[in-house]
């Protein structure tokens with residue numbers, strides 16, 4: 001099989017291949033006045049206070065902030081499996097609606113960490129994009145992708161926000177179950 005015909009594995013960036021959550025937490029801590037409550041992680045659907053939302057927008061408007069996001073090992077472990085199994089790797093990331101700087105920063109992060117030749121799709125709706133496997137951490141994107149893919153496989157990089165998400169086509173990878181990830185991806189690859 002030619003490389004161009006390999007099945008596609010889609011990889012998310014934020015909180016999958018890069019530590020968006022950790023970096024955001026650190027940046028918010030730097031901007032916190034000593035009188036303010038300590039920065040904490042907000043769960044899915046939880047209302048983030050307006051002033052914090054504004055600070056996050058300011059942080060996200062700096063291109064270098066995106067370029068310098070640290071790698072997240074969980075996602076790289078899954079990437080290694082996908083490469084060994086000869087999946088075609090495509091980066092599938094959300095492009096913030098009103099922030100073109102983030103598009104540019106994300107592309108530069110990919111160039112720096114994965115190489116210029118990496119295929120990239122930045123979109124508002126991950127459900128539009130075809131792949132045999134999706135690697136992502138965020139349940140709403142996972143659900144929208146699975147909606148039209150009864151055989152699709154999702155590997156979900158674990159974090160606090162997705163700890164209660166369970167779905168028959170989703171394997172939650174927390175760093176301890178790489179064999180499970182390997183065998184499910186192998187089955188998907190050669191079906």
Ligand SMILES: [Mg+2]
Nearest residue numbers: 012014015137
């Ligand atoms: Mg993500």
